[in-house]
Amino acid sequence: MIxxxxxxxxxxxxDQQVTALRDVNLRLDAGEYLSIMGPSGSGKSTMLNMxxxxxxxxxxxxxxxxxxVTDLNDEQQARVRREKIGFVFQSFHxxxxxxxxxxxxxxxxxAGIPAEERKARVQVLMxxxxxxDRADHKPxxxxxxxxxxxxxxxxxxxxxxxxxxDEPTGNLDxxxxxxxxxxxxxxxxxxxxxxxxxxxxxxxxRARRQIHxxxxxxxxxxxxxx
Amino acid sequence: MxxxxxxxxxxxxxLTYRMRSFLTGLGIAIGIAAVILLxxxxxxxHQFMLSEFSQFGTNIIxxxxxxxxxxxxxxxxxxxxxxxxLEDADALRRLPYVEHVIPGLVGTAEVRANGRTRRTMVLxxxxxxxxxxxxxxxxxxxxxxADDEQARAQVVIGSKIEQELFSGMNPLGQYLRIxxxxxxxxxxxxxxxxxxxxxxxxxxxxxxxRAMELFNRPGLMEVNVSYRADVDADTVIRILxxxxxxxxxxEDFTLISQEKALEVLSSVLNILTxxxxxxxxISLLVGAVGILTIMTMAVTERTAEIGLLRALGARExxxxxxxxxxxxxxxxxxxxxxxxxxxxxxQGLHWLFPALPxxxxxxxxxxxxxxxxxxxxxxxVVPAMRAARLDPVEALHxx
Numbered sequence: 079m080i081x082x083x084x085x086x087x088x089x090x091x092x093d094q095q096v097t098a099l100r101d102v103n104l105r106l107d108a109g110e111y112l113s114i115m116g117p118s119g120s121g122k123s124t125m126l127n128m129x130x131x132x133x134x135x136x137x138x139x140x141x142x143x144x145x146x147v148t149d150l151n152d153e154q155q156a157r158v159r160r161e162k163i164g165f166v167f168q169s170f171h172x173x174x175x176x177x178x179x180x181x182x183x184x185x186x187x188x189a190g191i192p193a194e195e196r197k198a199r200v201q202v203l204m205x206x207x208x209x210x211d212r213a214d215h216k217p218x219x220x221x222x223x224x225x226x227x228x229x230x231x232x233x234x235x236x237x238x239x240x241x242x243x244d245e246p247t248g249n250l251d252x253x254x255x256x257x258x259x260x261x262x263x264x265x266x267x268x269x270x271x272x273x274x275x276x277x278x279x280x281x282x283x284r285a286r287r288q289i290h291x292x293x294x295x296x297x298x299x300x301x302x303x304x
Numbered sequence: 305m306x307x308x309x310x311x312x313x314x315x316x317x318x319l320t321y322r323m324r325s326f327l328t329g330l331g332i333a334i335g336i337a338a339v340i341l342l343x344x345x346x347x348x349x350h351q352f353m354l355s356e357f358s359q360f361g362t363n364i365i366x367x368x369x370x371x372x373x374x375x376x377x378x379x380x381x382x383x384x385x386x387x388x389x390l391e392d393a394d395a396l397r398r399l400p401y402v403e404h405v406i407p408g409l410v411g412t413a414e415v416r417a418n419g420r421t422r423r424t425m426v427l428x429x430x431x432x433x434x435x436x437x438x439x440x441x442x443x444x445x446x447x448x449x450a451d452d453e454q455a456r457a458q459v460v461i462g463s464k465i466e467q468e469l470f471s472g473m474n475p476l477g478q479y480l481r482i483x484x485x486x487x488x489x490x491x492x493x494x495x496x497x498x499x500x501x502x503x504x505x506x507x508x509x510x511x512x513x514r515a516m517e518l519f520n521r522p523g524l525m526e527v528n529v530s531y532r533a534d535v536d537a538d539t540v541i542r543i544l545x546x547x548x549x550x551x552x553x554x555e556d557f558t559l560i561s562q563e564k565a566l567e568v569l570s571s572v573l574n575i576l577t578x579x580x581x582x583x584x585x586i587s588l589l590v591g592a593v594g595i596l597t598i599m600t601m602a603v604t605e606r607t608a609e610i611g612l613l614r615a616l617g618a619r620e621x622x623x624x625x626x627x628x629x630x631x632x633x634x635x636x637x638x639x640x641x642x643x644x645x646x647x648x649x650x651q652g653l654h655w656l657f658p659a660l661p662x663x664x665x666x667x668x669x670x671x672x673x674x675x676x677x678x679x680x681x682x683x684x685v686v687p688a689m690r691a692a693r694l695d696p697v698e699a700l701h702x703x
Contacts, residue, residue: 132615132696153619160617171612171700175316185616187309232616 080106080129080240080271085138087124087294098124099135100294106273108239111266113285114275121294122275123244129273130163130242131155143239160189164233166262168245170225172217172232178224179204179213182231189236203231207261223254230261240271247281259284305622314629317602328598329638332679335588336642336672337649342584343668344650346577348661353573357566360437364562365540367396367527367548371556386556387523390453390513393430395551396527399543401535406430406437407512409525415508416481417469424465425507426482428515428524431455436530444476444491447511455511459487463495464505482508483518537563581668588675591638592683599631599687610691611699624692631684632677639676643669 087099098121106112114122127133128140131147140148147158165171172181179200186196204210207227217225226246233241243262247255259281266272276282283302290298318325369388393407409428414421433439434446442463449455459480466475475489487510496504512524531540541559548557603610610623647664654662 127697130615132700153621156614156617156619159615163617165615167612167700171608171615173609173612175320180316184613187313188305188613188616188618188622190305193306193308236617 079108079143080104081139081141082128082135083139083141085128085135085140087121087128087133088136097294099128102138102294102296104289104296106271108271109266109269110271110287111263111285112271112273112287112289113282114273114289114291115277115279115282116291117277120291122291124294125291126242126244126273126275129240130165131159160185161236162239164236164238164241166226166229166233166241166243166246168248170217170222170229170249172225172228174217177214177216178209178220178228181217181228182235185232185236199235200231203235207231221254222250223257226250226254226258227261230258234265234270238270240273241265243272243274245276246274247276247278255281305625310625310629313626314633317606317630318633324598325634325637328594328634329641331591331594332588332635332638332676333591333642333645335584335591336639336676337646338584338587339581339672339675340584340643340646340664340668341650341653342580343577344646344662344664345653345660346573346580347665347668348654348663350570350573350577351663352661354566354570357569358562360439360562361530362563362566363531363533363535363537364436365529365531365537365544366560366562367392367529367544368525368558368560369523369556371558386552387521388525388527388557389523392548392551393524393527395547396529396544399547401531401540401543402529403532404430404432404436404528404530406433406528406530407524407526408433408528409512409515409519409521411515411519413483413518415465415469417475417478418473420469422465422468424462425502426515426518427507427509428512428518429509430512432530433509433528434460436528439496440494442492442494444489446491449511453513455513457485457487457514458490458511460491460493460509461489462493462503462505462507462509464503465508466492480508482510485514485518487514537561585675588679591635592679595631595634595680595683596686598634599627599684600690602630603627603687603691606691607694607699607702610694611696611702614694614696615700620692623694624688627688627691628681628684631688632680635676635680635683636673638680639673642676643672646672 082102082104085099085102086097089096089098102125114125116122124133128135135148139146142158142162147155150158173184176184182200182203183196186199204213207230209224209227209231212220212224217228220228241262246262247258250258262272262274263284274281274285282288285302287299287301289296367388369386390407393405396402397405407428407430411426412423413426415424431447431449434441441460444460446460447455447458459482461475461480469480470478475492478489480487480489493505493509498504510518516524529540529544541561544559545555549555613623647669650662650664653660
């Protein structure tokens with residue numbers, strides 16, 4: 079359901095051409111759990127941005143749910159992001175002015191969903207993530223783990239098909255990190271496709287499918303057999 | 305995205321930076337206050353001038369001897385053309401729409417009573433002048449002789465003359481000598497104060513025929529014709545012109561319509577108000593620069609947030625709207641603050657200096673507020689466009 083065909087991405091930095099992705103081919107089925115590992119500069123972040131439609135390939139094709147999303151315009155891509163893709167970031171990216179509940183509500187607001195429906199959906203999620211008593215707190219009043227839970231709630235409130243997590247435990251201590259990871263893995267049961275980018279081998283090893291990247295290429299693609 | 309949500313999101317950032325928002329709004333507020341204050345004074349002066357000029361009534365046309373061929377005053381007043389006579393005035397009185405006809409001339413003479421002498425302005429008038437010019441008597445009455453030419457030697461005196469020559473006495477029925485002739489005082493005017501530099505209280509009013517005799521003049525200086533309020537000035541002008549041409553054989557007279565003169569005056573004063581308003585508008589420009597600065601800063605500070613919004617599926621347009629409405633909110637609130645400030649200062653000035661006429665029309669207030677919002681919109685466009693066009697990936701990683 080996700081397919082990258084011969085995807086290249088080059089940046090111009092100063093007068094130098096930097097290649098972040100070299101001829102990448104990747105096929106991901108619905109419900110898969112993929113970790114992308116590699117040293118910094120290996121292209122794993124670019125890969126994630128590409129999958130999340132935040133970046134466009136210089137050449138190659140991206141098929142999502144069978145449709146070509148490579149050549150969509152800004153408005154169409156925004157719509158795909160809104161409806162099919164959820165992001166979780168290392169630094170949480172919560173809006174500091176808004177309460178936890180308002181942060182979770184944000185994608186629903188952007189999608190133009192009526193207020194009553196939004197309230198109901200946010201409330202359910204906040205309860206599921208154990209954040210009910212934190213709903214009216216601003217992000218700076220929350221612990222790291224709580225912040226990331228709010229971010230995950232926000233990423234899933236639109237019921238996306240793909241969840242992209244960029245170093246989701248990078249800013250958390252070990253115990254909290256594991257809890258967050260378990261939360262993300264729990265989403266697999268709902269049929270979500272989970273992609274985690276990490277340079278932590280221990281975390282990467284939890285995924286059933288692991289790819290390693292180096293210099294913009296996929297150098298290994300392993301499936302863990304149960 | 306719903307408008308309500310847009311407003312909620314916008315207000316949240318506004319409230320986070322209270323002090324900054326207040327100061328930015330203040331820039332616009334000072335501009336709007338300046339515009340409102342200046343136009344309030346301009347409009348106050350406008351209304352003051354118009355009421356000064358129109359207090360004798362607006363439906364009056366003045367017929368003066370001599371034809372104005374070029375710009376400038378006509379020479380008829382100095383008696384070089386066929387004079388305007390009391391017969392002319394009588395003839396006009398019989399025309400349709402005409403209510404009052406008041407022959408008039410003016411000069412100065414020595415007036416004497418109770419052994420006191422004063423040099424004062426003497427106005428020769430027709431018997432209807434009180435009614436036509438909406439002038440009121442403090443006591444007594446105007447003369448009523450039906451025939452202007454045979455009017456008796458009666459005088460209506462201004463309140464200052466009363467004080468100076470008859471202080472403490474009842475002047476009615478007493479005699480006043482004007483240029484050697486005896487006039488019986490039959491009325492005292494209400495105090496009118498100065499009108500355009502002329503002290504209306506230091507004046508005596510006598511029948512026009514008497515004044516012509518007194519000043520030894522062959523004709524009148526003017527004939528004022530008041531007409532029914534429901535009739536167009538042009539119609540009356542046409543009728544008057546026809547009748548006067550019949551009598552004089554040619555157009556050796558000039559008609560001046562009070563209404564038309566006021567229209568010209570009013571348009572001049574409007575331009576004046578507009579000009580001072582525009583002057584105040586310069587400070588609005590400074591306010592606009594303030595908004596531009598603060599919005600540019602806001603975009604830079606919130607770059608990561610913009611990246612997040614894009615990742616969550618916000619379209620470029622939505623990001624643009626968010627920042628535009630923030631700029632507009634700043635300027636709209638600044639504008640309201642400026643309205644309050646401007647009207648407050650204007651009323652305060654009026655309270656301190658009651659002589660200073662002040663008036664703020666509602667239309668000006670609404671226009672000023674709309675201007676403020678448009679300024680916010682314009683100043684917000686560039687930063688908002690920059691926000692909308694940020695590359696989501698780069699924006700996300702800006703910390």
